[in-house]
Amino acid sequence: MIDLHLHTTASDGTDSPVELVAACRAAGLTVVGVADHDTMAAVPEMAQAARDAGIGFVPGIEITAAWQGRDIHVLGYFLDHRSPELLAFLDAQRADRIRRARLVAERLEALGAPVDIEALILQSKGRPLLRPDIAQALVDGGHVRDDREAFDRYLGDDKPAFVPRAGATPAEVVELMRRVGGGSSLAHPGITKQDALIPHLAAAGLDALEVYHADHTAEDTVRYVALAERLGLAVTGGSDYHGARSHHAHGFGVVSVPDEAFSAFCRRAGRPVPAAGLP
Numbered sequence: 001m002i003d004l005h006l007h008t009t010a011s012d013g014t015d016s017p018v019e020l021v022a023a024c025r026a027a028g029l030t031v032v033g034v035a036d037h038d039t040m041a042a043v044p045e046m047a048q049a050a051r052d053a054g055i056g057f058v059p060g061i062e063i064t065a066a067w068q069g070r071d072i073h074v075l076g077y078f079l080d081h082r083s084p085e086l087l088a089f090l091d092a093q094r095a096d097r098i099r100r101a102r103l104v105a106e107r108l109e110a111l112g113a114p115v116d117i118e119a120l121i122l123q124s125k126g127r128p129l130l131r132p133d134i135a136q137a138l139v140d141g142g143h144v145r146d147d148r149e150a151f152d153r154y155l156g157d158d159k160p161a162f163v164p165r166a167g168a169t170p171a172e173v174v175e176l177m178r179r180v181g182g183g184s185s186l187a188h189p190g191i192t193k194q195d196a197l198i199p200h201l202a203a204a205g206l207d208a209l210e211v212y213h214a215d216h217t218a219e220d221t222v223r224y225v226a227l228a229e230r231l232g233l234a235v236t237g238g239s240d241y242h243g244a245r246s247h248h249a250h251g252f253g254v255v256s257v258p259d260e261a262f263s264a265f266c267r268r269a270g271r272p273v274p275a276a277g278l279p
């Protein structure tokens with residue numbers, strides 16, 4: 001089984017890289033890709049743990065871009081995590097997340113649901129500050145029952161505390177990934193529901209669509225396979241697993257990219273297929 005969309009504690013996952021690899025091996029995964037939000041900090045540890053476990057590994061990232069006031073997630077694979085250009089870009093991403101978080105906190109204060117955003121910034125210790133972090137602060141403050149209610153009442157797109165992202169467009173992110181030697185895939189298009197954007201991204205150099213995803217319906221999968229074929233794109237996929245202690249665990253060990261589809265994506269990215277096998 002091949003799962004290219006996994007998160008660690010480097011972003012909003014609940015498992016460390018070592019814990020995640022152990023879970024992957026127990027679930028029978030043979031090739032895994034880490035795709036933390038706006039960081040590749042877990043890549044070195046994840047790569048070593050995967051080698052020790054005999055699991056094929058793909059270094060990746062999930063970068064959040066801005067498009068018409070909405071977040072669009074672009075997955076990047078095989079990127080050089082030490083690239084100065086990429087690191088500078090990610091520093092800017094983290095700075096914008098902090099700017100955005102402070103504005104969200106101002107809105108929450110006005111709505112009668114205050115959170116200590118400066119404490120959250122300090123606790124992040126350089127890790128990207130994400131909306132789920134603010135959601136947990138709302139839970140801890142007794143303002144909501146759980147993170148789902150936090151998004152439904154305050155933080156979700158178009159909710160009263162939502163602040164649109166500023167920064168790179170999806171096409172600019174795709175171009176960046178190409179410059180730093182990686183392949184790109186539009187994350188979970190069935191959730192984003194911005195299909196009109198996809199031909200534009202294909203023209204900008206997008207390599208693939210994330211067709212196989214835990215939150216895609218069977219109809220979504222069929223539709224995006226057909227769209228990828230029509231646009232000449234490869235396909236990727238993954239569970240979007242955030243750890244056993246998270247609310248994003250239902251697709252783990254179930255969602256998988258077909259072997260040939262994964263091989264085709266690797267060829268398009270100009271990289272060999274990562275080998276799996278016990279050392």
